[in-house]
Amino acid sequence: MKKKVKILEISSVTHDVKRFVVERPKGYEFIPGQATEVSINKPGWRYEERPFTFTNLINAPHLEFIIKRYPQHKGVTEELHKLSLGDELIIRKPFGVMQYGGKGIFVAGGAGITPFIAILRMLEKEDALLGNKLIFSNKTRDDIILEEELKSMFGGDPDDLIFTLTQEKRADYEDKLVDEEFLKKHVDNFGKQKFYLCGPPRMVKQLTATLERLGANINSVTFEGK
Numbered sequence: 001m002k003k004k005v006k007i008l009e010i011s012s013v014t015h016d017v018k019r020f021v022v023e024r025p026k027g028y029e030f031i032p033g034q035a036t037e038v039s040i041n042k043p044g045w046r047y048e049e050r051p052f053t054f055t056n057l058i059n060a061p062h063l064e065f066i067i068k069r070y071p072q073h074k075g076v077t078e079e080l081h082k083l084s085l086g087d088e089l090i091i092r093k094p095f096g097v098m099q100y101g102g103k104g105i106f107v108a109g110g111a112g113i114t115p116f117i118a119i120l121r122m123l124e125k126e127d128a129l130l131g132n133k134l135i136f137s138n139k140t141r142d143d144i145i146l147e148e149e150l151k152s153m154f155g156g157d158p159d160d161l162i163f164t165l166t167q168e169k170r171a172d173y174e175d176k177l178v179d180e181e182f183l184k185k186h187v188d189n190f191g192k193q194k195f196y197l198c199g200p201p202r203m204v205k206q207l208t209a210t211l212e213r214l215g216a217n218i219n220s221v222t223f224e225g226k
Helices: 076-080 112-125 149-155 180-186 201-213
Strands: 003-014 016-023 037-041 049-054 063-067 089-093 105-109 133-138 160-164 195-198 219-223
Touching: 016 089, 016 160, 037 076, 049 063, 049 112, 063 076, 063 112, 105 112, 105 201, 112 133, 112 149, 133 149, 133 180, 149 160, 180 201, 195 201, 201 219
Parallel strands: 105 133, 105 195, 133 160, 195 219
Antiparallel strands: 003 016, 003 089, 016 063, 037 049, 037 089
16 A cells, blocks of 8 residues: 655654644544654655654644754755655555554653653643653753653653663753663563563664563563564
């Protein structure tokens, strides 16, 4: 299944992240946390497919993607950030295992927050966010995607929303890597928790092993590629 969709809105989220709002094909459905393969409807780019997560609510009239640019790759994300209103993307069927399965701890690294955005927005709308926790790791504060929206969602609760910066020290932010010591500080009972992980593959692999070592049930750990 391939659908051509026109870009309706483009806005900046951070210095290297943009929000794209596109047409929603009739009958196109997805589950919060899922992604689709996206390509650009231009010569030379139509078959360059990359996975991007839907970040809109499931009943929104349009689809939304929040996409980080990786200039060092000189590829699709760089080209996406050059697009204008009216340009077209090609989307395909939704896929992915990153779906909400109950209250738990979300751990995101950088653009790994994107699969969680639609989930957290859904929970907020349903007044079901209480009991969930988000740990969000970035290099600097300028890299944090949707910081103010996340603070609003969690009500500024420092126990339920934890920002950590790995290359900058700032008041009111942690400045540690999310490792075994960090998790022990912020998680009470590993054996009774659900975990949702998304970020660079190395980070997810290390955290999965760490969580198992700390007593988490591997069946309660959800990550893409599982």
